[in-house]
Amino acid sequence: MTLKARVIPCLDVKDGRVVKGVSFVNLVDAGDPVESAKAYDAAGADELCFLDITASSDNRDTIFDVVARTAEHCFMPLTVGGGVRAIADIRKLLLAGADKVSINSAAVKDPDFVAEAADKFGNQCIVVSIDSKKVSKEGEEDRWEIFTHGGRQATGIDAVAFAEKMVERGAGELLLTSMDRDGQKGGYDIALTRTIADRVPVPVIASGGVGNLDHLVEGIRDGHATAVLAASIFHFGTYTVGEAKRYMADHGIAMRLD
Template identity: 50%
Template sequence: MLAKRIIPCLDVRDGKVVKGINFVGIKEVGDPVECAEEYNAQGADEICFLDITATHEGRGTMVDVVRRTAQRVFVPLTVGGGISSVDDFRELLRSGADKVSVNSAAVRNPQLIHDAAEIFGSQCVVVAIDAKKKGDSWTVVVNGGRIDMNIDAIEWAKKAEELGAGEILLTSMDTDGMKTGFDIELLNAVCDVVKIPVIASGGCGTLEHFSEVFQKTKASAALAASLFHYKELTVSQVKEHLEENNIPVRRVD
């Protein structure tokens, strides 16, 4: 089994790290570059920046934050938020991002996935899917959960892979920020229909939630934000717990 990845996520607004519950009621918690350095020291496998206001308010992603982080942090950096063109991909990759995550724009213009994968390679293209339970399946929501696109999330994951996505960042809007555990049912539904790696996001609250997601789903990585921001857990503690449960992880030196 490949080593499972632990990815701290930094939700950024106006250059500051923030964390809310269900994307509402947002609090500031720190400087993104300093937070990224701390996670790097703890043994994070990757770090994810999401500019949570970029799409909503039409603001471009914070290239300066990415550049400063890339100079000081040496694990892969994924950046998303407000990505709407191949030029946005190019700018972020040149600034030091290793992967670019695209969400709303890909839903509205799926060709963007294909074009970015063709120019930069699938390994750079992460399709972020925010999914919300609707009847017997899940629907794709965008703009921080404010708009229901009436697209089946499972079908959209399959299409994203076909178009050239190298990875899916799957957030359950039903569990996000709730600390009740990852959405196992949603993750299994998506993992069953795609071959590319799926990152589990939304709902993690305890060490056991990390081991549970890897024992019960085929997710290749788990992402968390508030747990790490508020120092309730460290990446090192999560990895120790996973090792104790015979789940392979990259060791922290």
């Protein structure tokens, strides 16, 4: 008896519709988020994640409707992120039916926002989403830097130090996305995942780069993540969530197969 590793399908949502970008460009419209959520619920997903990728501009309120409709139909834990900048945003998402809210650029801009959010709603519902790229050269010690604006803007902030700081401020979980790997299908940045997972006391979700089921196994076994997030391999039907979980169980990872 032990806590099971989680498989979390992630749906990128824009204007209330599902999209998946390759390294966050070339978006392809691929469906209704609520229908996808129901399908993942039925398939045994351990959690679901919505990232509202256009939350910063128009049609911001569409996500609240998507979350509310999803919560009507799905009895699975739901994390929602994208454009979360104010306490009021978090409250609205939680009231709509989100269980956890992920904070990304607002945490970079103002780390105290994370502290305020954690104080208000509890650490357990505050996920800090960290987008980083490897910036060290060949032969140098590994170093990763935080990037914002969908990976286009460097910040000069060290990803490992930032992760530790976010946990101090009250993040209950970290969602680590490697922007180099995202959409490339070559696997997670295992060194990044393990470096941070081994340093922080909170759970870490590995994200960015899954192309096959071995990558999921590596995220948990080698990256020391407690959950693995993937989008396109599930979304385009390459593998089902059930296949992924059975594969991971066959490779020695404790999974929920109810």
